[in-house]
Amino acid sequence: MCRLVGRETALKVLAEALEAGRGGAVVVGPMGSGKTVLSRAAAADPDFYAITIRGSHESGKTSFGALAWLISDLPEGLASRPAQLLQELERLLLERAEGKRILLLLDGADLLDGLTVMVVSQLVRRSVATVLATVENLHGSAPEFQALWTEGLLHRVDLAALELEQTRELMEVLLQGQVSSAAAHALQRHSGGNPHLITLLTREQAGEGALVEQDGVWVLAKPLVFSGQVAEVMTVRLKRRLPAERALIQLLALSGELPLNAVLQLVPAETVDTLEEERMAEVTAAGNISLGAETSSEAIAASIPPGRSRELWEEVSAILDPASLGPSALLGFARWTLACGGKLDPQTAQRAAALSTSSGNPDEALRYVLSIHREQRTEAMVLEEVRALSALGEYRSALDSVERLMEMDGSDHPDSWAKLLWYRVSLLRILGCGDPLEVLEQARSVILPQEADRKKRAALVQLVHGTLAIDTGCLADVPPGLGDIASDPALPAATRALAGALQAQFLALSGRADQAMELLDAVMGEMSGDFPLPMSEAISIRVFQALIAAGEYARASALTDQMSDGGSPFTFCGSSADVAAGMVHALSGKADKALRPLASAMGQLQLGDPSDTLPTVLSLAAYAQLLLEHPEEAARLSGNVADYRCQPPAQFELVAGLLRVQVVLAGNPQQLCGELRSMARSRLDRGLVAPALECLAAAARHGDAKAAIELAEAAAQASGRWARVLYCFGAGLDRSDSALLVEAAEEALQMGNVLLANTAARQALVHLTGRTGKAARVHARNALKVEHLSFRELRVSNTVEARMKTLTPFEAEIARRAAGPATRAEISKALNLSPRTIDWHLGKIFDKLHVSGRTELAEVLG
The missing domain is CATH 3.40.50.300 (P-loop containing nucleotide triphosphate hydrolases)
Structure with missing residues (x-):
């Protein structure tokens, strides 16, 4: 089944x-x-x-x-x-x-x-x-x-191909355990969502050690293997084909994609038509042909003997110009060429390296670079080497390559010059060596006023400077011109979008979330353009961080959904989408929802953590376990948090530090709140208003009256929806003002922070106990509604579906009838009970399900 x-x-x-x-x-x-x-x-x-x-x-x-x-x-x-x-x-x-x-x-x-x-x-x-x-x-x-x-x-x-999450679900049924996102993406990419191929590949990869179980999660331990049963199945299927059909399938399996006009020089047009009709092959609008999505090219390629592969490569390379190939066709041809012992020209190797790193395969990118003698490597190729080494976490080797390149004559091309500058500055920051600001000053000094590209170069220096300042947490050093770059139509769209995202992150961190959100709307409009993947990733990371700093967790969660679907322009590579999803869910209080992507990321990162993300992930997971009232597991995870190998981006380090201190000092509320207030003062001194407010809000949630006062005062100086929520929360606690607490709860729930919404709503209900009057009743009704809504979102076990299982069969029957159109009298008559008895049972049911009445019961039961 x-x-x-x-x-x-x-x-x-x-x-x-x-x-x-x-x-x-x-x-x-x-x-x-x-x-x-x-x-x-x-x-x-x-x-x-x-x-x-x-x-x-x-x-x-x-x-x-x-x-x-x-x-x-x-x-x-x-x-x-x-x-x-x-x-x-x-x-x-x-x-x-x-x-x-x-x-x-x-x-x-x-x-x-x-x-x-x-x-x-x-x-x-x-x-x-x-x-x-x-x-x-x-x-x-x-x-x-x-x-x-x-x-x-x-x-x-x-029957359509399975989507990514369906592929993961099928793998989890087969493996009897959770599957990491990286593993699911790999199987989806190589199977096209074909259930039979997914089944064969999953079993084969588990047997070959490409999929291994790590702390209860099946993760991708090495590249997939295609030499077993899947290859045998493909061999049998190929033997049933006519010779011309078999040759074309082999060609496309080895190359990935080829220009149709080249293919028609090797096989008859009828062969192409036959495979296209059977959906074995697809012809794109650009005039290329590839195997169908549900056909595993790699498995077919693995079934082809090396001699036959070399024979086909010689036929194709005799009529093919690599310079004319599109991205997919070029990458497949380059991979095939090296596998056959052929030679790549420097330009083809450089393009293939760039495509490989963008597709999450930096190891392959380095193979393309190393296939060219050092004397023949161009500046662009060395930059791809640096990019691949950085993606692998080989930061020292990457910096060495940058320094060697810097010793040569400087680049005259603005894009290459900008990449070189960005890598040098970011690597110096990550490794904590040298003076990145001095490098920036040197870059400014070589920009001549009469240069045609002067404006573009100056803007790129500003972008690198802004990135450095934000990632080191030195907001005072953020150059004031980022906003101007974002709105300058003379500059490329990608440059404007990145500048806007950086400026939005800066504004959000410094407590000006209203301005940040206005800017982000413009950035997202720019992102609809066709940006290169590295630029899309850089922008989406900044957008995500800006949303987190602005407290816009609902929008951040929607963005992570886009990032994880595999086809979005906002897609993160590797385990980043899991980390982002885990972060937004943990911060918003949805602990068990956070743990699934975090477990996926942890399992994968324990086998390889080139970006030094594991300390952040462990801190998030420990905090999620604390919210689930599992202090021992939280302490275990927190105890496994090692120091960062390199200097992480400041915002992620600040988030991890805030969560970790709550885990470590969970048993000592007084010391915890004192430490949180101290952390808040330190962050305010650095202009990091949003992270400071988070520290004060955490202390206020833990019952610190001083923190509530400081929270209201600091939030009053900030702007935006989140600042208003935190002001209402702090001032409401300080003044025992139920109206302010209800406002905080309602707005926090809209923004996706269910933890703060639930806390504020519960505090409002405490202050409203025993109060009478129309206003008090309205506040109590609204507070109870938010408390119920947020309670059901905090944990999976709080959902109505889960809590319905706690009802007796008789109570479940009453609940279903009460959720329908039947009147109280009709329910009483149908069950042969008095209306008062029905009311008594309904009161118990409402408490168990955490709903306010029949109207809400009908809504949640559908």
Whole structure:
């Protein structure tokens, strides 16, 4: 049943189609998409008498080939009399069905011979049988079968490839454990979401050690292996193909993608048409051809002998100009060239290295760089070497390469010059050596007033300077011109967007969230452009940090969803999306929701942590465990937090420090609150207003009256929605003002901070206890609503679905009736109870489910 993951909707549609009284349904999808498993599940209804008729290439060559086993039970000689055969077959099926509905399972209906299709069609049209068929290519089936669909007798269900989270779910069913995002992405990329390939690959990778279990999470330990069962399956499938089809599939598997005009010089156009019709190959609008998404190119490539691979490469390279290839085609051709022992020219190697690092494969990028002799390596190639080394966490080697390049004549190209400057400054900061500010001053001094690119160069220096100041937490050093760069139409869109994101992060950190949010809206508009992946990542990281600093957790959570879907322009590489999701959920108080992505990141990072992210992740996980009231596990995780190997970005370090101190001092509230207030003063002195407010808010949540006063005073000097929330929270606590606390709770919930919303709402209810009057009743009602809403979001165990399981069967029945349109009197009559007894039970039910009344109960139960 595990292969039905992601097919729940299709199964429901099939069941409805079979019950509709029409001819039945046809399931369409490529090989391995789960058509047969799905149709068998739909046919499992005991009311059916199911007969399986399998189509194949062999049986399709013979009249009534697929029906031979049934016809053998009929009188001899009927094969030459189709009309009489149909009558006898109908009688036989009705007799064996014994009153049940006859269901014909046509497995591979597009491979059935014409006479078998004729018999099936007549049985359907005469309402003798219902059909549930599977086909890879509906238009390749017999005309009479197609007519059943076009005339509306068969309902068509197309099986799409599994999406990323469905792939992860299937892997988790197979492995019986959580799967990291990196592992799920790898299987999705190599299987195209094909369930059969996912199943084979998952089992093979676990057996080969590419997938290993790390602290309860299956993680990607090394590149995937394609030499086992998957390769054998592909070999068998290739042998069934015509020679020209087999050659084209091998070509595309080895190269990844090729220009169609080049392919047509090697294989006939009919071959391309055949594979395209079968969805084995796809032709893009740009005029390139590649294998279909649900075909594992790597597995096919692994099944091709080295000699055959070299032979095909020689044929292709003789007619191909690498300079004319697009990104995907070039990367595949470069990889294939090195595998065959061929040589790359420097430009091709540099382009391939850039593409490899962007796709999260810096090891491969270095192979391309090292394939070129050092004397032939261009400046652009050395920069790609630096980029790949940085992605691998080899910061010292990266800086050495930068320094060697700096000893040569400076670059005249603004983009290369900017990259060189950015790498040098950022590496000096990360390693904590040298003087990055001195490097920036030297860069400014070489910009000549008469240069045509002077403005662009000056803007790039400002960007690097701003990045340095923000990442070291020295907001006073942020250059004032970032905002001007963001709004200058003369500069490239990517430059403007990055400047805007940096300025928004600076404004949010310094307590001016309203201005930051206005700027971020413009940045997100710019991001709709086609930016290179490294630039998109750099911008999205800044946008995320700005949203966190501004307290906009709901927006930050939405951004992490975009970052983790694999196809968004905001996608982070590696485990970054897990870290981002874990951070926003932990900060907002959704502890168990935070732990899933954090566990994924921890398992993966323990095997390799090039970006030195593990200390931050462990701090987040420890805090989440503390919120879940697991102090021992929180202490264990916190005790495993090692010092950062290198200097992390200041904002992430500040967040980790705030969470870690709450874990370490959890048993001593007085010392904890004193430390939090001290941390807040230190951060305010550095202009880090938003991080300071977070420290004071944490202390106020822990009951520190002094922190509440300081929070209100500091928040009053800041701006934006979050500052207003924190002011209301602090002032409400200090003055016992329920109106301010309710305002804080309502706005915090809207912004996604369910922890602060719940705390503020509960405090408001405490202050409202015993109070009478209209205003008090309104505040109490609003506070209770927020408390209930936020409570249900804090933990999975708090959801109505989970808490419904705590009800007795009788209470659950009352709850379901109360959530419907029935009146109190009608419920009483139906259950033979007095209205007062019903009210008593409902009161208990409302308390257990954490709802305010029947209206809210109806909303949460749907």
